[in-house]
Amino acid sequence: MTLTQLEIFSLVAELQGFTSAAHRLGISQSAVSHAIKALEQELGVELFRRHQTLVELSDIGQQLLGRGRAMLGLANTLQQEAADARGMKRGTLRIGSFGPTASNHLLPKILSRFRAEHPGIEVHVDEGPDRQVLEWLDERRIDVGFVVLPQERFDTFALFEDQMVVLLPVGHPLSERDAVALQDLCDDAFILTEAGSSELVARLFSAAQLRPKVRYRCAQLLSTLEAVGRGDGLSIVAEASLPQAGNPHYLVRPLSPRVPRQIGLAVLDRRQSSPATQAFIEMAQEPGMASTFQSSHLLSKHP
The missing domain is CATH 1.10.10.10 (Winged helix-like DNA-binding domain superfamily/Winged helix DNA-binding domain)
Known part of the structure; x- marks a missing residue:
């Protein structure tokens, strides 16, 4: 063999x-x-x-x-x-990434720095829903993955925290509020995005013993944003996943009470992680590399 x-x-x-x-x-x-x-x-x-x-x-x-x-x-x-003893000139790093938060907000900056410092390391990135990244870790298809914390069966490393927010069509009655309670979202059609944190959204409603009227399940965040903008329903997404430019067709409001979401990296066993994996994690944790998400979405009550 x-x-x-x-x-x-x-x-x-x-x-x-x-x-x-x-x-x-x-x-x-x-x-x-x-x-x-x-x-x-x-x-x-x-x-x-x-x-x-x-x-x-x-x-x-x-x-x-x-x-x-x-x-x-x-x-x-x-x-x-062995390569580390020679200056980490060769090797492979397999990364699992999910949704716009990891793939668009976190990964590019970290990866750019990593490639500059370790050009001999071949990097592979697989993208999928957050639950699939967990499966890839279990199956050893990836060395490290971006995950929503906590994840107790893995060794994890916190990177940053944002919050879950409500998406509303422009002109919706709830847009007059500074924040929206979870129970207020159960009267309208609800749009569930599978792009990331869908399990967190499901747990929120389950813990509150509430059941939203799920009418749409969108595989991509963009589809969710367009559906809300058309007035097809309401949704809950992670603030860091939203486009920085915003959109005139939907509004963003925080949940009340606030629901934080923590993003981090996970490995099966940090003691068995390769030097390239360890270097990537250390780089991701450096100050400013994965800084707290600052959004302008919630600065004003009205568009």
Whole structure:
């Protein structure tokens, strides 16, 4: 068994295809097939179920995937620790990011500085909903991920805090208020965004024993903003996720009482994190790198 075989196994499982994995790795499909066949013969089990258009993990393949990724992660850490002794000139860093808060507000500034200081580290960024970032951490598909805190099963590092806010169509009766209570949002159609912090919003209503009239579920924040702007309903989003320029078609009001949201980074085990991962976390925590979000959305009561 080789690390190359494990890398190919992990990538075929992720992409659900031999051809896709071959394209990603820059090798032939036959080389991918040969590596998987050799690994299956050595282990004495079938790792994948082959179908016409895709492949899927067998039960034992699913079980072994986590072990394989753990071995790859350990090998990467060993390589980076050796590279660290030479000035961290080589290595890979896999980052999980969610929504506009992490991808647009936090990551660009940190990543720009990181690449400048560690140009030899190859950086990969995967974007998805916040809950998917947690899954990627569990599956060892990423080394570090942006998360909404707290996350007790991971080692976490706080970065900054913003608040959850209410989005209202212009002219809505609630826009006359300086702040809006959660129960006041249960009379109108509600728009739930899946882009980030959807679980936090669901917990807010559940803890208050309230049930919003969810009429729309939007995968992207932009769709949520447009739906509110058209007057299709109300929504709750994180303040840091909103465009800095604002929008004349919707209004933003804080919740009453205030609902803070803390953003941080998470790893499976900080003791096993690679030097590149540790360097990224330390850089993200530097003063001013992920400074408290300052918004002009709530400065005025009326547009």
